[in-house]
Amino acid sequence: MSFPSSIRRSPRRMFSAAFLVVLLLVCVLGAVENLAVSAVPVLERELGISVPEAALLTAMWGVAASLSMPLVGKLGDLFGAKRTLLVAVAVAAAGAIVCSVAASFPLALIGFALLGLGASGTVTAVVLVQELCAEEYRPSATGYVVGAIVLGGVAGTILAGPTVDAFSRFAMYVTPAAVLALCALLAVFLVPNRAPSKPDNSRFDWIGLLAFCTALVALQLALLSSSTTGWASIQVLTGLGVAIVAAVAFVLIERRALRPFIDLAMLARPSMRGSVLVGFLAGFGYGAGFFLLQQLLVLPIGPNSPGFGYSLTQISLTLAPCLIVGIAFGPIGGALVRTLGLRTTVVIALSITTIGLGMLIWWHSEAWQIVLGSVLVIGVGGAMLFTTALSGVQAAVEGAESGIATSIVMTARNLGFIGGAPIVAVFILVGSPASAPAPTELGVQLAFTVAALIALCGFTVVRKLSVNRASAQKTGSVLPEQAPEAGGADEAAAPGPGQGRSSQD
DSSP states (O other), X not given: OOOOTTOOSSOHHHHHHHHHHHHHHHHHHHHHHHHHHHXXXXXXXXXXXXXXXHHHHHHHHHHHHHHHHHHHHHHHHHHOHHHHHHHHHHHHHHHHXXXXXXXXXXXXXXXXXXXXXXXXXHHHHHHHHHHHSOGGGHHHHHHHHHHHHHHHHHHHHHHHHHHHHHTOHHHHHHHHHHHHHHHHHHXXXXXXXXXXXXXXXXXXXXXXXXHHHHHHHHHHHHHHHHHHHOTTSHHHHHHHHHHHHHHHHHHHHHHHXXXXXXXXXXXXXXXXXXXHHHHHHHHHHHHHHHHHHHHHHHSOEETTEEOOOOOHHHHHHHHHHHHHHHHHHHHHHHHHHHHHOHHHHXXXXXXXXXXXXXXXXXXXXXXXXXXXXHIIIIIIIIHHHHHHHHHHHHHHSOGGGHHHHHHHHHHHHHHHHHHHHHHHHHHHTTXXXXXXXXXXXXXXXXXXXXXXXXXXXXXXXGGGSOOOHHHHHHHXXXXXXXXXXXXXXXOBOOOOTTOOOOOOO
């Protein structure tokens, strides 16, 4: 894989090798992430842990990953994306080794926490590939990263079971850890360093970081609890209340901080807000769609049941095509951003997602309908939305803010994924008796309808997204930050002759 001669600062061959090494690191990190989730039943059996403890393992991984993403993004801006990525890879490899030798639940919990922390390395990987290529090729590079993440996820899901059956849990975890170590060694020599902004630890906004993490953890725990206790439970309401209070405190702290953890002016940009919402919708479509399709496939066949009664193997085979398609449509989404522009690509991705969800409202009684719907919603729409969200960040912020901005979008995607299942789970039980709640045909239709309506909300933010800089330069368009706002709207007027760029967004 290589980029044209517009690549900067070093010979073309070096950057091609560096790009491949970063993609391989991302792919293996994606495999380790899915290995962690897929191996939970193995740990249940070998360590004798209970079902609530198994759920806590999965929750620990998800919370650790989302919690560390903003911090890793900020550290990448301060110390360089390469260094931060290598540290994240080392943490992920350590987590895999801990899980491979864990003989008790607490040790397994520590291993999952380390795996979650290491998974945040994908944030700096996105920033790193942006640094390796010229600006006009960055959307395509981002698409390849998304494809590598999906590819790693597919590999981890497929290989977890056979590796355990043929060898052992030790081999399942140690093998990707060894591959990570090898890739990290290659990255040390092949991936160039970018001079980071000079860190000033004495002025780092640790209080703002604490408030942000408190809000994020409380929100995630509330979303996770809603699937088992309901949205009106004391746990969910308390979590949401804590999240709101912590978020308000975070805003007040950041407004007075000399060196804020997250620049609120950056978050206030319409283009940045649009990218965050697109990232949330990408995660929501994946989480809600995957949950609903899994419920349909696993439900037993019956006179009043819309289910298929499939085994776990049959479910994996049925949903595998959408993951395989997602490998290709990450890069395709990047290519479309480069050729058609960011806004047009988002419209295409949202349209495909909405069409897929709308189709599943009425057609979900045959296996081929499930496969087609999952390919449209998850494989095509989800992968393209994720790519456009990350590409939108690069068009909305400057290089010094790219790490923290990318982490915010990826955190929004995680929140969408976590919240997708609980939101549609409220509707899937509509029409079932209170004494024996179970998904019904009416509930499934209503759940897919709600998911489609939420996807339609994404069209309201398309105009807020930044125009891709490379595309704007080709067409002579004016970038949003280059033009003054008129009447409070997002539209901008073209500068007159001799008028230069007078302000920074």
